[in-house]
Amino acid sequence: MSDQPGPRPGMHRNWLSLAGMVLAGSSFFAFLLLMAFDLFSKRGHPYLGLLTYVVSPAFLLLGVVLIALGQWLQRRHERHTHPGAAHMVLTIDLARPRDRKLLAGFVACTVAFLFVTALGSYETYHHTESVQFCGQACHVPMEPQFVTYQHSSHARVACVECHVGSGAGAYVKTKINGVRQLACMVLGNFDRPIHAPHNRMRTAQETCEQCHWPQKFTGNVERTYQRFLADETNTAYTVRLLLNVGGGDPAHGPVGGIHWHMNLANKVEFVTADERGTTIPWVRLTSANGEITEFRSPDFKGAATNASLRTMSCLDCHNRPAHRFRSPNDAVDLALATGRLDASMNWAKSNVVAALIQPYQTEGEAVQKIAATLRGAYPNHPKADALVAEAQNIYRANFFPGMKADWRAYPEHLSHKDWAGCFRCHDGQHKTADGKRTLKASDCNSCHVILAQGSGADLQKLNAKGHDFFHVDAPYSDFDCHKCHTGAFPK
Numbered sequence: 001m002s003d004q005p006g007p008r009p010g011m012h013r014n015w016l017s018l019a020g021m022v023l024a025g026s027s028f029f030a031f032l033l034l035m036a037f038d039l040f041s042k043r044g045h046p047y048l049g050l051l052t053y054v055v056s057p058a059f060l061l062l063g064v065v066l067i068a069l070g071q072w073l074q075r076r077h078e079r080h081t082h083p084g085a086a087h088m089v090l091t092i093d094l095a096r097p098r099d100r101k102l103l104a105g106f107v108a109c110t111v112a113f114l115f116v117t118a119l120g121s122y123e124t125y126h127h128t129e130s131v132q133f134c135g136q137a138c139h140v141p142m143e144p145q146f147v148t149y150q151h152s153s154h155a156r157v158a159c160v161e162c163h164v165g166s167g168a169g170a171y172v173k174t175k176i177n178g179v180r181q182l183a184c185m186v187l188g189n190f191d192r193p194i195h196a197p198h199n200r201m202r203t204a205q206e207t208c209e210q211c212h213w214p215q216k217f218t219g220n221v222e223r224t225y226q227r228f229l230a231d232e233t234n235t236a237y238t239v240r241l242l243l244n245v246g247g248g249d250p251a252h253g254p255v256g257g258i259h260w261h262m263n264l265a266n267k268v269e270f271v272t273a274d275e276r277g278t279t280i281p282w283v284r285l286t287s288a289n290g291e292i293t294e295f296r297s298p299d300f301k302g303a304a305t306n307a308s309l310r311t312m313s314c315l316d317c318h319n320r321p322a323h324r325f326r327s328p329n330d331a332v333d334l335a336l337a338t339g340r341l342d343a344s345m346n347w348a349k350s351n352v353v354a355a356l357i358q359p360y361q362t363e364g365e366a367v368q369k370i371a372a373t374l375r376g377a378y379p380n381h382p383k384a385d386a387l388v389a390e391a392q393n394i395y396r397a398n399f400f401p402g403m404k405a406d407w408r409a410y411p412e413h414l415s416h417k418d419w420a421g422c423f424r425c426h427d428g429q430h431k432t433a434d435g436k437r438t439l440k441a442s443d444c445n446s447c448h449v450i451l452a453q454g455s456g457a458d459l460q461k462l463n464a465k466g467h468d469f470f471h472v473d474a475p476y477s478d479f480d481c482h483k484c485h486t487g488a489f490p491k
């Protein structure tokens, strides 16, 4: 019976083409819709570009591949079951005007689509390099770094200038890393606080030295430290230092001072006892004339292996150029010095610092409890509201309880008061094995001179040779600063 329907054509295989058609159709629709969003939204959302120009075209392509695959399988099946039967074959006859028009239309649409996709992906590439993308796409884990970055001296330098190398290789590497980080973020599986592993950070040569010229001779720099005691009257306690920053290149100035360690004429290598680099028990100096000197702290018995060696660079002093979490002492001193906190309110420094450092679980809780504590300390005081508001601002800018990120998590090596910093090496204890030579620059006047100290008229009495350090009335023995000064009152 020839008019009886033959066996059903390989519909199950056709499902594949059908699914492909649905997929291609819907991703094309999604593409159009997303593109419209992207064009009309004022500020691109971090992931919109990625979805529009990368993800949806990828699905569209997958759809087309499925359609073709389905067709091919079906044809193969039919050839197998009905050998010799005539099959629909796609033929394009350029002699036919209709075919010509269709083909031209098809080619034009494809070219236009590819063009828009390419342009969009390029834009997306740029966007994933932007500060918004880095700081906000991962807003939970990176918020502390994003906030501190915005009030750093590098707030106009894009994250990628310091964190991503240039060139396609570096781009792919960071994006792969980014996908991993994204997965960790979705799973909530990241360290709190996060740290940049030192061996994976880009070197100072690749980052800092692209903008800062290591040969530069800086000479002397004057800095004023406006401090306040934690006493009833918030006694002002100012120190004016003349820092001998100097330089490291003989062509541009005498080699010496703090920037002597630029590795231009000399090379300094060291090992650290911990990942954060807060203890340095062994140092090796290679001078311009090739002479090698090793210094070690008295308790270091081991030997340095080449694998653990680090060569000193900008980052071993300026390790927080973009993400400084101010210590409560620092932040409150700054607010008092600039009048944002009123120094005439009794115990202001002491009370605000104490309110800031309590163990809070969330920012909400902190802000509320800081207000309650400080209002309790200044009942009916006309300026209590202003004090509370400023204390809360300080908290929001420098404390991130969700990420356990604050000054305690991120030591800064540039100074020696709250962290060992320079005294990791210059503590007068690092000596050669025979004990005959101590590492230089281990007295108070080798890095800076105290031009003036105190308050009022005393601050005008400059002494170019340097005053002796006058330390409140508490005793201190030279290199112990950070054992008492922890960033939140001396212990």
Ligand code: HEC
Binding pocket: 131, 134, 135, 142, 145, 146, 149, 154, 157, 158, 159, 160, 161, 162, 163, 194, 195, 196, 201, 315, 319, 320, 321, 322, 323, 410
């Ligand atoms: C001027 C260079 C510079 C810029 C710009 C910069 N960073 Fe960093 N960043 C660093 C350095 C240096 C470290 C390592 C600090 C250390 O080891 O103590 C770091 C560390 C980090 C860390 C690890 C946690 C930490 O605080 O140590 C994160 C996360 C981070 N940066 C994110 C960002 C983001 C997001 C941006 C842009 C909003 C950005 N960075 C911009 C230099 C920079």
Ligand code: HEC
Binding pocket: 153, 154, 157, 158, 161, 162, 204, 207, 208, 209, 210, 211, 212, 314, 315, 318, 321
């Ligand atoms: C894209 C260029 C760029 C890069 C990369 C860069 N800086 Fe800077 N840096 C600047 C500019 C511009 C300033 C001056 C900012 C100002 O004074 O307004 C500056 C200022 C500074 C200052 C003086 C201000 C201060 O905070 O005391 C230091 C120190 C510094 N940079 C260190 C670094 C270190 C360390 C790195 C590498 C981690 C680095 N910079 C990477 C452009 C850059």
Ligand code: HEC
Binding pocket: 204, 208, 209, 212, 213, 214, 218, 221, 223, 243, 245, 258, 259, 261, 262, 312, 313, 314, 315, 316, 317, 318, 414
């Ligand atoms: C031994 C530690 C150390 C090293 C290494 C170091 N610096 Fe500095 N640098 C300092 C200190 C200390 C100051 C002065 C204090 C300050 O600026 O608050 C300073 C000041 C600066 C300044 C500001 C100068 C000014 O005119 O105000 C810049 C910019 C700077 N350093 C960049 C660099 C760069 C770039 C490198 C690496 C090539 C580097 N430093 C290496 C310790 C160091």
Ligand code: HEC
Binding pocket: 255, 256, 257, 258, 260, 261, 268, 269, 270, 280, 283, 284, 285, 312, 316, 317, 413, 414, 415, 421, 422, 423, 424, 425, 426, 438, 439, 440, 441, 446, 447
């Ligand atoms: C990794 C160890 C290390 C750290 C950290 C370090 N230095 Fe040095 N510094 C050295 C070595 C080594 C010398 C050479 C000492 C010698 O020749 O006896 C030196 C020399 C100096 C000199 C004398 C340069 C000259 O004119 O001869 C000064 C000043 C100095 N350092 C300042 C600083 C300051 C400021 C800091 C902190 C911001 C610091 N150093 C951090 C290792 C270090």
Ligand code: HEC
Binding pocket: 223, 225, 227, 239, 241, 243, 414, 415, 416, 417, 422, 423, 426, 441, 442, 443, 444, 445, 446, 447, 448, 469, 478, 479
């Ligand atoms: C190895 C170099 C070096 C030596 C030695 C050194 N200092 Fe400093 N000192 C620094 C640097 C660098 C800073 C801070 C620079 C900055 O914050 O930008 C500093 C900052 C200070 C400050 C201001 C601290 C603040 O934040 O209020 C005082 C005070 C001070 N030093 C006293 C001393 C005394 C006292 C000695 C001797 C026991 C001494 N220093 C030895 C490098 C040194």
Ligand code: HEC
Binding pocket: 227, 228, 229, 230, 231, 237, 239, 329, 417, 471, 472, 474, 475, 476, 477, 478, 479, 480, 481, 482, 483, 484, 485, 489, 490
């Ligand atoms: C034995 C503990 C101890 C040591 C060590 C010590 N200090 Fe202090 N320091 C104090 C005390 C206590 C105060 C008074 C704090 C107050 O009233 O706020 C103080 C106050 C200060 C102040 C003014 C207020 C402030 O908080 O900034 C400066 C600056 C200072 N010390 C610098 C140093 C330096 C630099 C060193 C190391 C050379 C050092 N101190 C070593 C205990 C110490």
